[in-house]
Amino acid sequence: MALNTPHAPAIATAEATSSATGAQIAAALREAGIAALLTLGLSIPILAFKTEQNQANALYLQPRWGVVAVACALIFALRFVLCLRAARRAAAPPRLKAPASPALQKLFGIAVPLFLGVAVAYPVLATLASGGLGGARYWVDLGILILTYVMLGWGLNIVVGLAGLLDLGYVAFYAVGAYSYALLSTTFGWSFWLCLPLAGILAAFWGIILGFPVLRLRGDYLAIVTLAFGEIIRLVLINWVDLTNGGAGISSIPRVTFFGVPFDSSEGGFASLFGIPFSPMHRMIFLYYLILMLALITNLVTIRLRRLPVGRAWEALREDEIACRSLGINTRNTKLTAFAIGAMFGGFAGSFFAVRQGFVSPESFNFLESAIILSIVVLGGMGSQVGVAIAAVLMVGAPELLRNLDFLKQVFGAGFDPNEYRLLIFGLAMVAMMVWRPRGLVGHREPSIVLTERKAISGSLVKEGHG
Amino acid sequence: MRWQDDPVLEVEHLKMRFGGLVAVNDLSFSVGRGDITALIGPNGAGKTTVFNCITGFYRPSEGMLSLRHGDGSTLLLERLPGHSISWKAKVARTFQNIRLFTGMTVLENLLVARHNPLMLASGFTVFGLLGLPGFRDAERQAVEQAKFWLEKINLIDRADDPAGDLPYGAQRRLEIARAMCTDPILLCLDEPAAGLNPRESHELNELLLSIRQDHGTSILLIEHDMSVVMGISDHVVVLDYGTKIADGTPEEVRNDQSVIAAYLGVEDEEVEHVEAEVGL
Incomplete structure (x- = not known):
């Protein structure tokens, strides 16, 4: 406690706080009133009227002043509490910002093995919880989806988090990977295990192709060009009908096999080979462990790369490009390796996507995908592997939870679908994050090498990169 | 002359x-x-x-x-x-407005200066990724060199602190040491x-x-x-x-x-x- 009040005696501060309360409340009320009025103004075009159809199929406006009143009251209360808190905090003596407590650090130490354990045991847990392989299908499918995004987040983390290059077109490499597998396997009949590295290499090649023209660009300009690149790939996929079958996509892509053994009920299939009753869930569980392995490889390689000169050069590039040049780092090649390696992992994930779906079409690779992957990286804390994993679970898993909140129907009526509010909650979460954790969930950086004592580096010192 | x-x-x-x-x-x-x-x-x-x-x-x-x-x-x-x-x-240089890698530790700053020799030793990342001993030796040498310079500029106790946390005078010295690490x-x-x-x-x-x-x-x-x-x-x-x-x-x-x-x-x-x- 003595730490919190370094100079002023405690009594004096308490007096100052209590005497200021009356004025504070008045100011907070005024602020809240203004906010409520603003809400009212905004509500009139957005909330106040709803278009409905009557029996004659004609549109009419149904006023909803009750909803507007609720919204205004909510905003009033929220703003009032926030203002009061801010005023209290301003009146209170400045607190010394405590460094990350040892308990928190220990929590991070436990978190990693815990996550790993849960991830490995997940299909078993899901089966036990839903009482049978068939019932676990939804949950294993969700797990695969989350892990795909974890892997994509880790891949993009190399480009955005480590090298500080803002890439808005990451989905392009995902698409290159997916189409590589789809085309190679349907045209030449090559197996997944042969196509997987090829898809990675092709995506890395496209990463370099993208990298060259954008090397000179920084910040916003880099972001716009990468965004355009993502769109170009998607438009080429739609319009090059001879190769890609256009918007109809490529279907009947060969399914994954257990190292050559197909997952089917035939004589030489997986089930009969191991002497267990056939279930389509075997393939799903295999896919789950496949993406888990791919994601973990991505993670291990990234952790390793961070401790190698190339990884340090990426981070140095994010911190100060000019200093890098003066130290003899070839900034062009360093950026290209970041693009290429990030793209390679995107390609692996894409190839997995194709083998899981058995069908690819350009619609799966729109800008929203890039935006989601980028927000996973930003929400997680740029450069932090654990943070990206947590963010992927939150961003992909939480919207799925919305589907299961049936009890809300009893509150809001049968027509209420919480899933419709997905993007709203998404936006609110982003705003909340900007207010409370502007550097992401894990806002500190781990040093890549330690001489005597490992200390986390505060996010306020770490730069985001200029592109 | x-x-x-x-x-x-x-x-x-x-x-x-x-x-x-x-x-x-x-x-x-x-x-x-x-x-x-x-x-x-x-x-x-x-x-x-x-x-x-x-x-x-x-x-x-x-x-x-x-x-x-x-x-x-x-x-x-x-x-x-x-x-x-x-x-x-x-030829190495420092800058009028200090250009350290503020979010990296003092030691990391000095190791970035050894980028090219370490890159060669790590076989352009391939050997390093496999963890071959040649790279580990090279890195140990680079750390030794960094320690030498840290002792010389009296920053050995702060080797694991972020460079941005150092006082101004120490940042100037560190920038000179970083330039010297490129030999x-x-x-x-x-x-x-x-x-x-x-x-x-x-x-x-x-x-x-x-x-x-x-x-x-x-x-x-x-x-x-x-x-x-x-x-x-x-x-x-x-x-x-x-x-x-x-x-x-x-x-x-x-x-x-x-x-x-x-x-x-x-x-x-x-x-x-x-x-x-x-x-x-």
């Missing part, structure tokens, strides 16, 4: 033009091997532009910058790509004493003298602090409006009339003379 007999860097007819502005005009001077050479001049004289030309940040409009290694080989700096100047030509034969310092208190600036003098003595590195520095310039330099080059106005030992430069005029203006009688001319 060592800078005439055995120069490490020869600048010949250097000219740097930015559009219509000539920042450096027909500048020639040499930097002696093992000398501490000071480049001084009033603000805007073109000193940093000369530095940027030498270290590859600008491509000179005209002129030749030849760097002579101890084995007699000569490299033309204006023809090298920017990143080769540190790696091939062994340069010519170290270019852009105002190393700016913002230092007298004690720190004295320590800086000691550090620079020991770099010259123990490592045989020649030093070229831009400085406004005359206690540093006159105290340690063997050779002073004075610039004004992009041209050289004096070149010699500190004593010669101190007594040079054109230098005094450039720094302090002209004598009072001349001012009266000029005022009379314009009718004041």
Whole structure:
């Protein structure tokens, strides 16, 4: 406690706080009133009227002043509490910002093995919880989806988090990977295990192709060009009908096999080979462990790369490009390796996507995908592997939870679908994050090498990169 | 004069033009091997532009910058790509506004300076990714070198702290140590004493003298602090409006009339003379 009040005696501060309360409340009320009025103004075009159809199929406006009143009251209360808190905090003596407590650090130490354990045991847990392989299908499918995004987040983390290059077109490499597998396997009949590295290499090649023209660009300009690149790939996929079958996509892509053994009920299939009753869930569980392995490889390689000169050069590039040049780092090649390696992992994930779906079409690779992957990286804390994993679970898993909140129907009526509010909650979460954790969930950086004592580096010192 | 007999860097007819502005005009001077050479001049004289030309940040409009290694080989700096100047030509530099990697630890800052040798040792990442012993040895050596420099600049206790947390004077020293970790034969310092208190600036003098003595590195520095310039330099080059106005030992430069005029203006009688001319 003595730490919190370094100079002023405690009594004096308490007096100052209590005497200021009356004025504070008045100011907070005024602020809240203004906010409520603003809400009212905004509500009139957005909330106040709803278009409905009557029996004659004609549109009419149904006023909803009750909803507007609720919204205004909510905003009033929220703003009032926030203002009061801010005023209290301003009146209170400045607190010394405590460094990350040892308990928190220990929590991070436990978190990693815990996550790993849960991830490995997940299909078993899901089966036990839903009482049978068939019932676990939804949950294993969700797990695969989350892990795909974890892997994509880790891949993009190399480009955005480590090298500080803002890439808005990451989905392009995902698409290159997916189409590589789809085309190679349907045209030449090559197996997944042969196509997987090829898809990675092709995506890395496209990463370099993208990298060259954008090397000179920084910040916003880099972001716009990468965004355009993502769109170009998607438009080429739609319009090059001879190769890609256009918007109809490529279907009947060969399914994954257990190292050559197909997952089917035939004589030489997986089930009969191991002497267990056939279930389509075997393939799903295999896919789950496949993406888990791919994601973990991505993670291990990234952790390793961070401790190698190339990884340090990426981070140095994010911190100060000019200093890098003066130290003899070839900034062009360093950026290209970041693009290429990030793209390679995107390609692996894409190839997995194709083998899981058995069908690819350009619609799966729109800008929203890039935006989601980028927000996973930003929400997680740029450069932090654990943070990206947590963010992927939150961003992909939480919207799925919305589907299961049936009890809300009893509150809001049968027509209420919480899933419709997905993007709203998404936006609110982003705003909340900007207010409370502007550097992401894990806002500190781990040093890549330690001489005597490992200390986390505060996010306020770490730069985001200029592109 | 060592800078005439055995120069490490020869600048010949250097000219740097930015559009219509000539920042450096027909500048020639040499930097002696093992000398501490000071480049001084009033603000805007073109000193940093000369530095940027030498270290590859600008491509000179005209002129030749030849760097002579101890084995007699000569490299033309204006023809090298920017990143080769540190790696091939062994010219390192610091910046007027400190450019450390603030979010990386002090030790990491020094290891980034060993990027090229470590990159070779890690087989361009392939061997390093596989964890082969060759890379681990190279990294251990780089850490040893970093420790040597950290002890020298009294920052060994703060090796695991982020560089952005260091006080200003320590950041200046760290930037010099980082440049020295590239094993340069010519170290270019852009105002190393700016913002230092007298004690720190004295320590800086000691550090620079020991770099010259123990490592045989020649030093070229831009400085406004005359206690540093006159105290340690063997050779002073004075610039004004992009041209050289004096070149010699500190004593010669101190007594040079054109230098005094450039720094302090002209004598009072001349001012009266000029005022009379314009009718004041």
